[in-house]
Amino acid sequence: xxxxTQSPTHLIKTRGQQVTLRCSPKxxxxxxxxxxxxxxxxPQFIFQYYEEExxxxxxxxxxxxxxxxxxxxxxxxxxxxxxxxSALYLCASSTPGRLDEKLFFGSGxxxxxx
Amino acid sequence: DxxxxxxxxxxxxxxxxxxxxxxDYTNSxxxxxxxxxxxxxxxxxxxxxxxxxxxxxxxxxxxxxxxKSAKHLSLHIVPSQPGDSAVYFCVAAIQGAQKxxxxxxxxxxxxx
Numbered sequence: 001x002x003x004x005t006q007s008p009t010h011l012i013k014t015r016g017q018q019v020t021l022r023c024s025p026k027x028x029x030x031x032x033x034x035x036x037x038x039x040x041x042x043p044q045f046i047f048q049y050y051e052e053e054x055x056x057x058x059x060x061x062x063x064x065x066x067x068x069x070x071x072x073x074x075x076x077x078x079x080x081x082x083x084x085x086s087a088l089y090l091c092a093s094s095t096p097g098r099l100d101e102k103l104f105f106g107s108g109x110x111x112x113x114x
Numbered sequence: 115d116x117x118x119x120x121x122x123x124x125x126x127x128x129x130x131x132x133x134x135x136x137x138d139y140t141n142s143x144x145x146x147x148x149x150x151x152x153x154x155x156x157x158x159x160x161x162x163x164x165x166x167x168x169x170x171x172x173x174x175x176x177x178x179x180x181x182k183s184a185k186h187l188s189l190h191i192v193p194s195q196p197g198d199s200a201v202y203f204c205v206a207a208i209q210g211a212q213k214x215x216x217x218x219x220x221x222x223x224x225x226x
Contacts, residue, residue, distance in 0.1 A: 107157050108157055
């Protein structure tokens with residue numbers, strides 16, 4: 001049973017560019033959340049997708065956008081990259097109901113903005 | 115504003131002894147708390163949780179204590195094993211909400 005898979009594992013971009021990160025949820029899960037983990041910090045909630053719609057959003061600018069596909073996979077897009085966007089981006093999946101419990105995380109995409 | 119605080123960035127414990135990781139929170143609306151463990155190059159994995167209606171929850175070697183009046187929780191690991199070496203995140207949530215609020219993490223090292 002495949003867990004949460006993310007691609008790519010590492011990415012290097014320059015300021016002003018755009019980036020797309022991808023996530024496939026754990027089998028049987030239909031809800032995907034995205035988190036940003038800066039160096040030395042805990043993960044911070046970006047947003048969550050369920051039924052192809054954004055359900056809730058954290059304190060992130062509109063440069064951060066997402067999408068969920070009918071097969072429940074998801075993308076995170078970041079436009080006009082800033083140096084401060086360098087971080088580990090984590091995707092987590094879950095099932096409806098106890099959405100605050102037992103999120104399953106992928107290994108993340110390490111984004112470096114130069 | 116850091117709503118969940120783990121004031122110890124690192125902790126070193128001898129194998130077989132007790133490890134105690136502490137966490138404080140500021141938002142009294144939080145009613146569900148979790149601990150996640152993270153190994154290098156892996157995503158965080160769920161360890162144990164506790165609802166605000168309880169003050170203790172135990173799962174094998176792991177016990178979480180919640181003191182609501184002090185807005186404080188702690189994770190006890192007894193006995194500590196080398197495989198417990200990881201970063202531990204204290205996490206808070208409001209049941210029904212969609213997001214988890216993480217602390218900064220504590221790096222636990224278990225020495226043989």
